[in-house]
Amino acid sequence: MVSKGNSNAILPGNFNDKFKNNIRDMFIYQYKGISKNKKFSDFKRKFTDKNQLPSTFSNDISNLKEVFAENSEIIFSNKNTPCYCTIDSRFVENNPFFSLYRYTVGKPDISFFIIVLALNSNIDYIDNLQDYFINEYKNEVERFKKEQAKYNNKNSWDNIPKSTKKDIFSDFTEIVLNEYRNSISGTFAEYISACCKKVNPYTLELENDFPYKNYKTLNQLYDLYKILDNYNYFSQKNFKNTLFDLEKLGIVESKKFKKSYCYKLKDNMLNNILKDIKENDFCNMINFFSETTVLGVVGTFINNRIGNKKNIFSYKHKYFYNTLNDYNICDLLCAIKNNLWIKVFYRNGINLISQSFVCYPIEIRQSTYNGRQHLICYNPEFRSVTSIRIDFIDRIVKTDFHENHSAEIENAIESTKYLWGVGYNDFVNGNVKGKIKVHNVSIKLKVEDNEEYIVDRVVRESRLGKFSIEKNILTFTATVTQPGEMYSWIKTFAKRILSVTVDEVNVTETVLSDFVTETTENSNSKHIFENQPPAKNENSNLYSDQIFNEIFNLDYEKAGNCIIQHLKGNYNQSDELFKNDFDLTTVDIFELKDSSINSFYDLLPLTKIEIQWLKYCVNNSKAKLFLEENQLSKLKEIFTVEENDLPISSINYYDKFKSHNEIADTDIYIDNFKKIVKAFTDEKSVKINYKSVNNSAVTRLVNIGLIEYSNKDDKFRIYCKKEKSVSVYNLERINSVEILSDSYNRNSAEKNIKNYILNQRKEITLEFTNVKNIPDRLLTEFTPWEKLCTRLDDRYNVTIKYDSPDSFEIVTRLLSYGKNIKILKDTGNVKTELENRINKQLSM
Numbered sequence: 001m002v003s004k005g006n007s008n009a010i011l012p013g014n015f016n017d018k019f020k021n022n023i024r025d026m027f028i029y030q031y032k033g034i035s036k037n038k039k040f041s042d043f044k045r046k047f048t049d050k051n052q053l054p055s056t057f058s059n060d061i062s063n064l065k066e067v068f069a070e071n072s073e074i075i076f077s078n079k080n081t082p083c084y085c086t087i088d089s090r091f092v093e094n095n096p097f098f099s100l101y102r103y104t105v106g107k108p109d110i111s112f113f114i115i116v117l118a119l120n121s122n123i124d125y126i127d128n129l130q131d132y133f134i135n136e137y138k139n140e141v142e143r144f145k146k147e148q149a150k151y152n153n154k155n156s157w158d159n160i161p162k163s164t165k166k167d168i169f170s171d172f173t174e175i176v177l178n179e180y181r182n183s184i185s186g187t188f189a190e191y192i193s194a195c196c197k198k199v200n201p202y203t204l205e206l207e208n209d210f211p212y213k214n215y216k217t218l219n220q221l222y223d224l225y226k227i228l229d230n231y232n233y234f235s236q237k238n239f240k241n242t243l244f245d246l247e248k249l250g251i252v253e254s255k256k257f258k259k260s261y262c263y264k265l266k267d268n269m270l271n272n273i274l275k276d277i278k279e280n281d282f283c284n285m286i287n288f289f290s291e292t293t294v295l296g297v298v299g300t301f302i303n304n305r306i307g308n309k310k311n312i313f314s315y316k317h318k319y320f321y322n323t324l325n326d327y328n329i330c331d332l333l334c335a336i337k338n339n340l341w342i343k344v345f346y347r348n349g350i351n352l353i354s355q356s357f358v359c360y361p362i363e364i365r366q367s368t369y370n371g372r373q374h375l376i377c378y379n380p381e382f383r384s385v386t387s388i389r390i391d392f393i394d395r396i397v398k399t400d401f402h403e404n405h406s407a408e409i410e411n412a413i414e415s416t417k418y419l420w421g422v423g424y425n426d427f428v429n430g431n432v433k434g435k436i437k438v439h440n441v442s443i444k445l446k447v448e449d450n451e452e453y454i455v456d457r458v459v460r461e462s463r464l465g466k467f468s469i470e471k472n473i474l475t476f477t478a479t480v481t482q483p484g485e486m487y488s489w490i491k492t493f494a495k496r497i498l499s500v501t502v503d504e505v506n507v508t509e510t511v512l513s514d515f516v517t518e519t520t521e522n523s524n525s526k527h528i529f530e531n532q533p534p535a536k537n538e539n540s541n542l543y544s545d546q547i548f549n550e551i552f553n554l555d556y557e558k559a560g561n562c563i564i565q566h567l568k569g570n571y572n573q574s575d576e577l578f579k580n581d582f583d584l585t586t587v588d589i590f591e592l593k594d595s596s597i598n599s600f601y602d603l604l605p606l607t608k609i610e611i612q613w614l615k616y617c618v619n620n621s622k623a624k625l626f627l628e629e630n631q632l633s634k635l636k637e638i639f640t641v642e643e644n645d646l647p648i649s650s651i652n653y654y655d656k657f658k659s660h661n662e663i664a665d666t667d668i669y670i671d672n673f674k675k676i677v678k679a680f681t682d683e684k685s686v687k688i689n690y691k692s693v694n695n696s697a698v699t700r701l702v703n704i705g706l707i708e709y710s711n712k713d714d715k716f717r718i719y720c721k722k723e724k725s726v727s728v729y730n731l732e733r734i735n736s737v738e739i740l741s742d743s744y745n746r747n748s749a750e751k752n753i754k755n756y757i758l759n760q761r762k763e764i765t766l767e768f769t770n771v772k773n774i775p776d777r778l779l780t781e782f783t784p785w786e787k788l789c790t791r792l793d794d795r796y797n798v799t800i801k802y803d804s805p806d807s808f809e810i811v812t813r814l815l816s817y818g819k820n821i822k823i824l825k826d827t828g829n830v831k832t833e834l835e836n837r838i839n840k841q842l843s844m
Contacts, residue, residue, distance in 0.1 A: 010103050015548055017347075017394040019100060020324045022060055023085075024349055024391060027321055028779050030084040031791035067103050071096035088786040088801070089318040091754055093311045095290070097323045098297045104550050108559035110229050111242045112551065113600070117563075117590050118224055119216060119252065119265035120603045124591040140172045212255055215262040218243070228586045249549065250608030266605040270305050273606075273638055277631050283309035284677065285626035289617045291315050292711055294366075294651055295326050298613040301552050305601040312680060317712040318784050319371030321391070327544045330609075331396040332375055333646040334543035335361045341401035342542075344377075345394045346529075350776050357381065357529040358399055362413055364390070365422035365652045368712040370781040374423035378412040379529070380405050384431045385412035387423030398542055408432045420463065420478065421485040422654050439483045443490055444498040445474040446844075454496070460657040461489070473498070487511045488816035495840035514818025515838045519771045543646065546609040560600025567592050609646075615639040616648040621665070625673050657713050668735075675737040676718060680704045685742040689735045697735060702727070705749030721752045728805075757803055762828030764810065765799045768821045778821070781813065797824070804828060811837070 010019055025032045068074045074085050074096050087096070117123050222239050234242070243263055246252045250268075254261045274282060283306055290299030291311070303309060335342045346355045359377040362385070366373045373390040380403060411432035418438050431437075447454050447469065458467050458476060465478030480486060483502045490500055490511055500508045550556055566584050597603065606614070617623055618635040627635070679686045689699045705726075706719035716731040768774045775796055779789055782800050789798040802810050811833045814821060818838075823831040 010100070015100075015104075015327050015544075017345075019060065019064065020327070020391075021347075021349070021394075022064065023097065023100070023324060024321065026061075026084045027086065028783055029349070029775065030086070030779070030787075030789040031775075031796055033084055067099050068096055071099060084788070086786050086788060087320060087783075089320060089784040090314060090316060090757070090803075092315075092318070092320070094287075094300070095296065095318075095320050095323050097320050098290075098300045100324065101297045101300075101548055102552055102554045104548050104553050108550075108553075108556050109242070111225055111234060111239055112246070112556070113560060113563055113587075114225050114228055115221060115243065115246065115252070115263075116265065116600075116603055117587070118221055119214075119263065121214070121265075122592065122594045122597060122603060124593050125589050137169070137172055140168070144168065212257070212262055212264070215255060215257075215264045217257055217262045218260045221263065228589075248608075249546065249551065250611065251551075251605050268606040268611060269602075270302070270606055271602060273635070276634070277627065279306060280309065280681065281626050281631075282306075284312060285617060285623060287311040288313060288622070288626070288709070289613075289620070291318065292709065293616070293620075293648070294322075294329050294364075295547065295609070295613055295648060296323055297326055297547055298609055299617075302606075302610055302614065304557070305599070305604075307599075312677065312707060314706050314708045316708055316710040316784070317368065321783060322366070322371060322373055325373050325390045327548055328390050328393045328396060329364060329373075329651075330544040330547055330646070331542040332361055332364060332390070333648065333650075335396070335398070336363070336650070337644070337647050340398055340542070343397050343399040344375075344388065345396070346388060346392055347394055349389075349392055350770075350773070353528060354394075354531070355529045356531045358401055360401075360405070360409055360412075362409070363416055363650070363652060365419075365654050367422045368653050368656045370777070371783060372422055372780060376412075376416055376419075376423070378405065378409050378432065381529075382429045383408055383433050384429055385415050385424065389423075396542065396544075411436055415481055418464070418479055418481045419485075419654075420480045420482065420489075422652075425482055425485050436481065438479050438481055439503050441478050441480055441483050441486055442499075442501045443476040443493075444500075445476070445493055446496040446498055447472055447474045454493075461655070463655060483507075491515070491818065492812045492815045494815050495837040495844075497841060498844065512818075512841065514820055515842060516819070518819045521771060543609075546607065549607075551604075551607070557600070560604075561598075563587055564592070564597060564600050564603075568595070568598075611639060612645045613648065615641050615645065619649070624670055626677075653711075656711070657715075669731065672734050672737045673716065673731060675739055676704065676707065676731070679737075679739045680707055680746065682739075683743055683746045685740040685744055687738040687740060688729065690729055691733045691735060700727070701740070702729075703744040703746075703749050705746065705753040719753050721749050721756065726753050726756050760804045761801050762804055762807070762830075763799055763801050763825070764823060764828065764830050765797060765825040766814075766821045767795055767797050767824050768817070769794055769796070771820055772817075774817060774820055778817065799825075802828070802830075807833065 074087055118125070218236070218240060221243070222236050225234075225239060240261075243252060243254070243261075247254055247263075250266060252263050252265055254263050283303060286299045286303050287309065290296040290303070291313070292315070331342075334340070341358060341360055343356060343358050346357070347353065357379060358381070359379050361375055361377050363376040364373065365376060365387075374387040375390055375393075376385065376387050378385055380401070383405075409432075411434075415432060415436045418436070445454070445458075449472065455467075455469065455474065458474060462476070463478070464480070465476055467474055467476040469475070478486070487510075490497065491514070494512075494515070497508070497512070499506060500511045562584065567587065567590060614635070618627075618632055618639055619641065623632055676686065678684075685701060685703050687699060687701050689697055692698045700720075702718075702720035704718050705721050708717045708719065709715070710717075718729050718731065720727045720729070766778070768778065779787075779798065782798070786801045787798055789796060791797075800810075807828055807830055810830050814830070814834055815837065823834070826832075
């Protein structure tokens with residue numbers, strides 16, 4: 001739909017293989033651009049595509065900095081080394097990487113705006129002009145009759161030939177149009193005669209032979225467009241393509257009419273849908289799901305229609321970068337839904353090896369623990385089920401594939417039931433040619449009488465396993481396809497591991513070998529798929545153009561709002577948006593019926609992807625935390641799930657903690673949550689009664705400074721500032737909430753809590769080498785924390801900032817790496833605790 005691009009616009013084809021990968025390298029890996037040894041400069045050698053020359057890198061970084069200019073949370077390096085950025089996710093209001101989706105290709109095309117205005121029921125432009133036109137034409141006919149009366153030809157109008165009447169009509173339209181605006185040609189007469197309420201030049205009557213109410217024909221719309229865009233207008237074929245794009249987005253619908261088509265704007269206006277629903281509650285729901293689920297950028301599009309309401313929640317364990325994978329996830333969900341074979345263009349983020357291969361997508365899995373997103377797929381060439389990292393996918397296309405592999409695909413699907421993690425660590429050629437091979441893993445842990453928290457942890461993290469406990473020995477069993485995937489998790493129980501067996505074979509020493517000695521072998525053992533030749537009918541953009549689309553572009557938003565303000569008489573064209581391309585005064589033929597309209601989005605129906613995402617939200621169990629049951633029922637009735645919708649809810653957040661406490665689904669919990677949100681929004685103190693650690697009921701009067709949600713824990717917590725400390729309350733342990741009349745300054749409370757946390761913050765510096773894929777594993781896992789990684793020769797140093805209360809979590813995460821990491825410095829107690837646990841384990 002766009003004719004020209006601006007300097008910072010991103011072409012859809014470059015979204016993944018250029019900007020997304022640059023952000024990944026700067027944000028996750030960092031060391032690629034800040035190596036202490038100058039000979040290491042991955043940004044200078046990474047470009048293998050002829051369209052990605054090293055000389056463009058500085059410009060790309062400048063563009064990215066401009067994209068994120070309003071996101072102060074992104075901490076870029078200085079001008080001398082502009083090659084890394086980092087984020088402290090704890091205090092980030094909105095995901096800053098959403099911004100990238102609003103910088104798609106550039107300068108607005110006026111055809112889009114004309115179509116929306118012409119089809120909108122809140123816009124008046126035909127009736128007023130046509131009434132004027134008819135009245136003036138009647139006056140012209142009366143003048144003609146009077147002129148003829150001088151010659152006693154009283155009935156001359158009825159008797160003269162139709163051709164003469166048509167000439168009179170044509171001459172008159174030219175005069176009227178010249179009077180209305182000199183720049184308009186006689187084409188306007190063609191438009192008037194083609195509209196559904198057209199003037200018959202012979203009878204002076206309005207004809208209405210158009211069968212569909214509120215529809216307009218292609219010719220009607222195109223004739224209007226030609227008149228208004230008289231600088232550089234499209235051909236009718238290109239204009240029809242614009243209508244096709246809008247129909248694909250779900251903005252317009254079409255019907256066949258005679259030998260052409262007619263069009264109508266969809267009725268999915270957000271303002272109408274939200275009648276009788278509290279805007280703040282709805283926005284809180286949208287903001288929450290934007291930050292906690294896939295395709296969250298769609299939530300920002302919806303929120304932007306309302307007016308960018310503030311996100312009141314803070315998010316822990318938030319992997320911001322994953323939002324850049326939504327571009328791929330759209331296509332993958334579409335392929336999974338429609339049972340499509342796809343070709344994947346893939347490039348490992350560490351070794352940069354490019355691959356392309358055909359596969360059948362089965363499932364998307366995301367780890368809430370380490371942030372990785374994997375596609376489980378079947379590879380027909382090797383007759384195997386495998387997994388690939390979604391953030392390493394550059395491009396996805398549909399491809400023709402006619403071989404029958406249904407039996408092996410069923411085996412692959414069966415295999416996922418026994419997958420411990422989110423992906424297959426080891427590629428095995430032909431692993432689904434026959435019956436799936438599974439292994440029985442058994443773990444024995446020593447648990448003291450006062451260590452119920454260990455049992456609770458096993459319950460939360462049990463996934464597909466089962467456990468029993470007898471005489472201080474906890475036995476955990478699981479049937480899995482890849483026992484090795486469990487070893488990292490098993491090592492987090494160091495100092496209490498008694499034994500680990502796989503198919504009754506003791507593998508305890510193997511599991512704990514990293515605690516004894518450092519691994520020396522190189523980690524680049526991942527299977528490399530050879531590039532496969534192009535197949536017939538390879539088509540890109542299965543669905544990703546639904547979220548990476550110019551109608552969500554910042555320039556489109558600005559241009560649309562300029563048009564609205566001009567129609568309201570509040571705007572004089574002084575901007576270069578339409579300069580030399582479109583005269584803003586040409587839209588003066590349109591008139592706003594509703595003076596409350598201030599944004600062009602008020603005239604734009606919800607797109608298909610926005611509706612599908614809203615369906616997911618209102619049908620999610622957590623929606624009841626934000627909206628009343630009657631409100632949800634109304635929205636569910638509007639947003640009925642259709643068979644061809646993307647299966648957003650099918651994404652498997654595999655390692656999200658389980659909770660044996662079902663209170664989160666009770667009316668008490670929901671009521672407490674809503675009261676806390678209301679008190680926080682209204683800046684009112686609350687009285688809470690909660691269950692303490694020893695299960696006694698305690699009452700406190702508190703001022704809430706922060707409401708935090710953890711995706712990994714699946715828990716809400718509130719932070720309240722005391723005199724010299726911060727108290728934290730888990731919502732599941734709160735029995736009741738009473739909103740008090742006392743007010744407080746929420747911004748001040750939030751600032752005090754943030755300062756307290758920052759003052760208690762610790763730093764740990766680690767050193768590691770490229771073994772067992774540690775650079776990627778560790779740096780990806782710790783992206784929610786503010787960090788900085790550098791490289792010197794074959795060694796890597798990373799400094800991570802963490803909150804003191806998170807020491808236990810940092811210890812647990814680092815245990816899985818064993819002696820493959822060295823702690824060079826720690827201002828907290830992580831190093832001491834880590835060494836203590838490993839030594840105790842080795843002495844058992």
